[in-house]
Amino acid sequence: MNAEHARPVGRGAKVRAAVHAATLAELAEKGYATLTVDGVAQRAGVHKTTVYRRWKDRESLVVDALAGHVAADIPIPDTGTFETDLRALARALVRMMTAASARALLAAVFSDAARLSEVAEVRRQIFDDRLRRAEPVVTRAVSRGELPAGTDAAEVIRSLAAPVYLRLLMTVEPVDEAVADQAVRVTLAAARAGAFSPTGLSAPGPLVVHG
């Protein structure tokens, strides 16, 4: 970024994207401990000096590559009903998190690099930024009268996403549209019953369906 090396923006952005992608791929494949600037440069098809000109060391390279990826976000639906919004959101989350780039991102975040505090922070942000952006899906449903007043929007979105992340991170099961739709059923039923609002369900709720 110093003046004597200034280049047209187009090329700079391309190099940056290529180096980011190469960093994530190296992290996912080999882990953090053996990641080198040389290896990243080679994979990205750029000179090592090009990398060092933009990032002072491998730590800043890793943090920047992960943070850059966090910006890539899912569209927030506004379809007119809570159920269809929730379904669109869950399916978009599943599509995004099962893409190769997201798998690389998760593998990178859960490598030895997680010991860098900046990487732990990026991991938190991956989730939190998405969470905050999706909250209008819930607040709109409350104002339409579809959900109890006081429904905790952040908790609803967490409930929707939690089974997806559980499968991605712990149980390593396939994550597909059926997983998204099951998360919708659970979150929808719980939200309607008031399980996300402070006044709801203090006493056991009625049993709606019974074998």
Place this chain on the structure above:
Amino acid sequence: MNAEHARPVGRGAKVRAAVHAATLAELAEKGYATLTVDGVAQRAGVHKTTVYRRWKDRESLVVDALAGHVAADIPIPDTGTFETDLRALARALVRMMTAASARALLAAVFSDAARLSEVAEVRRQIFDDRLRRAEPVVTRAVSRGELPAGTDAAEVIRSLAAPVYLRLLMTVEPVDEAVADQAVRVTLAAARAGAFSPTGLSAPGPLVVHG
């Protein structure tokens, strides 16, 4: 384990436990890449040769230490009602997963060591074994008529655990009894509404609490 080095069981078990604990601690603190048999032996207060006598290399040491820890499990409650069983289970899960040893285990599982296929398998087992053992909580509730017939026990337990793991792994928020109780409210409401049974909730359910 060869005959000329045979020792009383008591001492063997102690050494094994000390080496396991040291391995998890080293993994959690330093990651997998820089873990050495020397470092583990030193931390455990045993000779390097004692370690090599029992484990042929650091890979088998790590896999064995993680697998040994998976065996440590939570008690499965049988309190007479689904709600109180679910609450006891969620609180026990939170207590166990926030203990120092479990944090070390999770940190180890999500290090560069995750690239070993045996470690990925251990991660899956940590969750799956617990899952299967807790299923009677659900099947008993179904037979008592508290939940719809056909309720998917594995899905119910996943739903209960998912928000706990989401916080431990992604959002890095505090995990406490309030998190456990909120997971119970959501899972309970969804299960009662039939969201975990194939016939339940095909049409939107009634709105129980309304602002």
